[in-house]
Amino acid sequence: MTTTSQPITPELRKWIVEQAQAGFPPETVLKSMLASGWSEDVAVEAMESTLRGYLEAQAVASGLPPAVPVPDPNLDESPLYIDAGDRVVHVLQVMASPRVVVFGNLLGDDECDALIAAATPRLARSLTVATKTGGEELNADRTSNGMFFQRGESELVRRIEARIARLVNWPEENGEGLQVLHYRPGTEYKPHYDYFDPNEPGTPTILKRGGQRVATLVMYLGEPEKGGGTTFPDVHFEVAPKRGNAVFFSYERPHPITKTLHGGAPVLAGEKWIATKWLRERRFE
Numbered sequence: 001m002t003t004t005s006q007p008i009t010p011e012l013r014k015w016i017v018e019q020a021q022a023g024f025p026p027e028t029v030l031k032s033m034l035a036s037g038w039s040e041d042v043a044v045e046a047m048e049s050t051l052r053g054y055l056e057a058q059a060v061a062s063g064l065p066p067a068v069p070v071p072d073p074n075l076d077e078s079p080l081y082i083d084a085g086d087r088v089v090h091v092l093q094v095m096a097s098p099r100v101v102v103f104g105n106l107l108g109d110d111e112c113d114a115l116i117a118a119a120t121p122r123l124a125r126s127l128t129v130a131t132k133t134g135g136e137e138l139n140a141d142r143t144s145n146g147m148f149f150q151r152g153e154s155e156l157v158r159r160i161e162a163r164i165a166r167l168v169n170w171p172e173e174n175g176e177g178l179q180v181l182h183y184r185p186g187t188e189y190k191p192h193y194d195y196f197d198p199n200e201p202g203t204p205t206i207l208k209r210g211g212q213r214v215a216t217l218v219m220y221l222g223e224p225e226k227g228g229g230t231t232f233p234d235v236h237f238e239v240a241p242k243r244g245n246a247v248f249f250s251y252e253r254p255h256p257i258t259k260t261l262h263g264g265a266p267v268l269a270g271e272k273w274i275a276t277k278w279l280r281e282r283r284f285e
Contacts, residue, residue: 016046026051030044059253065198067252070251071170073101073169089103089105104242112273115156116273119147131197133202148177168248173284174281175277175279175280176278182272183224184267191263193251211281212280212281216250217276218230220273221243222272223270224268224271225270226270228265230262230263241272
C-alpha cells in the first residue's frame, strides 16, 4: 500500500501509546505494524510523531516547561563538513544529549583578529542578565571583560551572522548581538545555564524582546596557553578553546533536564578571547 492509502489515524496513535504504556519496545511495535501490512515509512513516521507527542505531554504534565523548536545543524548523514555559505565548516564532535556540536574552521584568523581589534576599545567588566529584575548586573561568577556588537553593525559582523544562521538553520533576526569576552589568567565563568529561569520575577520582561534563549554558539578567537575550556559538568565533557573553532549547544526547554549546565574554566596561562552568539525563539528586538 502507498503512504496516501495509509493515513495515520487517531486510533493508530492511541494503539501506539497503549503499546508504549504496556512496556513493549519500539522495535517490537514496529515489527507488529509491518506484519499487519503497514509500510515501513508510514509506520516509522507514526511511531516517531506519536511517541514524541506522548512524551512531551507526559513531561509537561509532570511540571516541565513545554519544549520549543531549536536551532539544529543538518547532521542527518553524519557529515564531516557543512557548507555555511561563504565557508566550509568542519564537524569535529557531536553529542546527542545534551545536543552539543563542536565545529572547526568556523572563523578565519583574520576574522578572529578583526573581532578582537574592534572589541578591545569597548571592553568593560562583563554583566549578566538579572532575572530577578529584567535588567543587568555584575556577577561574581563571571570575571571577564566584554562588549556587545549590535546585530549587523559592520560588514564583518554581518558576514559572521549570516554564516551562523546558515550553519544552525535559524533566522539571523532571532540572534542577539555578538558578545566578545576577554579572559585574563585567573578569570573564569562558573557553571550556569543560558536560558532565563521561568520562575524568576524579571523573566517575563526579558522574554518580551524575543522569547527564550534556545541555543548558544561560543566561538574561540584567541586561545590561552593553559586552561579556559568550555565545560559541561553534567556530562563530564570539556571543549578546548582552539582558535577558529566553536561549540554549539541547544536547549529545547528552560530546565536543567537539558543537561546544558556549562562554564568557562579558569584561564591558567595566557589570555582567552571568545565571541558568543545567543539565539532566541523569535526576532530579538
